[in-house]
Amino acid sequence: MYQIGFIVEQALGHVTHGKNLQQNVPADPEIKARWALPAWQTTGLKAKIPVYKSNWTVQAGIQARQAIARWQREAPVDGLFFHTQVPAVLAQKWLHHIPSILSLDATPRQYDRLGTYYEHETGPSWLEQKKYELNVSCYRAASHLVTWSEWAKQGLIDEYFVPAEKITVIPPGVNTAEWTPPTANQRSESGPVKILFVGANLERKGGLLLLEALRQLRTEATEAPLANLELHLVTRDAVADEPGLHVYNQMQPNSAELKQLFYQSDIFCLPTFGDCLPMVLSEAGAAGLPLISTNVAAIPEIVRHEETGLLVPPNDTTALTDALRQLILNRELRLAYGQQAQQLIQRDHDAPQNAVRLLTLLKAKINEAKHTHE
Numbered sequence: 001m002y003q004i005g006f007i008v009e010q011a012l013g014h015v016t017h018g019k020n021l022q023q024n025v026p027a028d029p030e031i032k033a034r035w036a037l038p039a040w041q042t043t044g045l046k047a048k049i050p051v052y053k054s055n056w057t058v059q060a061g062i063q064a065r066q067a068i069a070r071w072q073r074e075a076p077v078d079g080l081f082f083h084t085q086v087p088a089v090l091a092q093k094w095l096h097h098i099p100s101i102l103s104l105d106a107t108p109r110q111y112d113r114l115g116t117y118y119e120h121e122t123g124p125s126w127l128e129q130k131k132y133e134l135n136v137s138c139y140r141a142a143s144h145l146v147t148w149s150e151w152a153k154q155g156l157i158d159e160y161f162v163p164a165e166k167i168t169v170i171p172p173g174v175n176t177a178e179w180t181p182p183t184a185n186q187r188s189e190s191g192p193v194k195i196l197f198v199g200a201n202l203e204r205k206g207g208l209l210l211l212e213a214l215r216q217l218r219t220e221a222t223e224a225p226l227a228n229l230e231l232h233l234v235t236r237d238a239v240a241d242e243p244g245l246h247v248y249n250q251m252q253p254n255s256a257e258l259k260q261l262f263y264q265s266d267i268f269c270l271p272t273f274g275d276c277l278p279m280v281l282s283e284a285g286a287a288g289l290p291l292i293s294t295n296v297a298a299i300p301e302i303v304r305h306e307e308t309g310l311l312v313p314p315n316d317t318t319a320l321t322d323a324l325r326q327l328i329l330n331r332e333l334r335l336a337y338g339q340q341a342q343q344l345i346q347r348d349h350d351a352p353q354n355a356v357r358l359l360t361l362l363k364a365k366i367n368e369a370k371h372t373h374e
Contacts, residue, residue, distance in 0.1 A: 024355035036067035061090025095141035149298030173351035179286035196265035206271030262287035285345035290337035308341035
């Protein structure tokens with residue numbers, strides 16, 4: 001039996017990753033999991049403490065340290081898993097004593113370059129240098145690193161000088177069985193072409209750009225598919241009514257209603273301005289949808305151009321309109337891309353399968369440490 005502490009930060013897509021792990025880790029009878037889920041604290045006494053109240057690294061790090069100290073008093077853990085490295089930065093003393101794996105979707109410097117789109121600002125140069133040094137020491141102290149993508153792995157190698165053999169790419173994935181349509185094809189041959197967008201932040205995820213592209217296509221409505229389009233927007237933002245537009249502000253993640261939207265749609269489009277690796281692309285691929293997205297960060301590892309879908313530059317309405325037109329007018333191409341997207345996700349992005357890979361790696365690092373100390 002392996003006692004393993006899982007520390008998963010609760011921000012953005014990491015929340016979903018944490019839920020998937022909590023669902024899949026118990027399938028391994030050899031692991032007794034302990035969970036710590038550092039979250040942004042905005043109430044109580046701690047939320048009034050200078051530095052702590054405004055710094056996520058400090059908040060996550062202190063919550064992680066407290067959880068590990070509690071575990072060590074109650075029943076010491078054999079290994080630690082951190083996602084992301086943020087809660088590990090201030091818990092490095094434990095990394096030197098306990099076999100630990102750090103998981104990340106992007107390096108800090110990669111995230112900084114996407115920062116504009118996450119309302120994230122870099123600090124003064126001296127502070128950024130200190131942050132860099134802390135992360136370098138954190139990566140050195142860890143037993144192994146796991147990245148969600150080859151893009152993030154390359155960032156660790158190029159900018160943090162982590163040896164390639166110390167890094168394993170294991171995407172977060174989705175529970176593909178839950179996202180596969182229950183029948184072979186629910187997509188009508190004769191009805192309107194349905195385009196699906198899922199993104200809480202409509203502007204950052206490219207939803208406004210998508211609306212512009214659809215308006216342009218409607219002006220060209222000389223061919224039946226272009227004259228009969230539906231756009232389904234799942235977002236938290238308000239959107240004015242217009243023909244063919246359906247907006248869902250209260251749709252819940254992983255809900256049956258959301259999955260049904262995926263099953264009934266024909267194209268999934270996420271022309272995001274900045275993302276590391278949106279998990280919604282895995283959900284869309286698992287549902288058998290052809291994908292349209294932007295060629296930023298790790299997105300091309302799922303949206304493989306002219307294989308699982310089409311890539312366009314960010315903030316390029318003309319290119320987006322062209323990509324949509326191509327798939328709207330060619331049903332056979334949509335189906336081919338959708339089938340290939342589904343195969344890719346089932347092979348490389350299945351959460352239960354990737355949880356097994358992750359747990360196998362954790363156990364191997366724990367066993368290596370035991371043999372080293374014997």
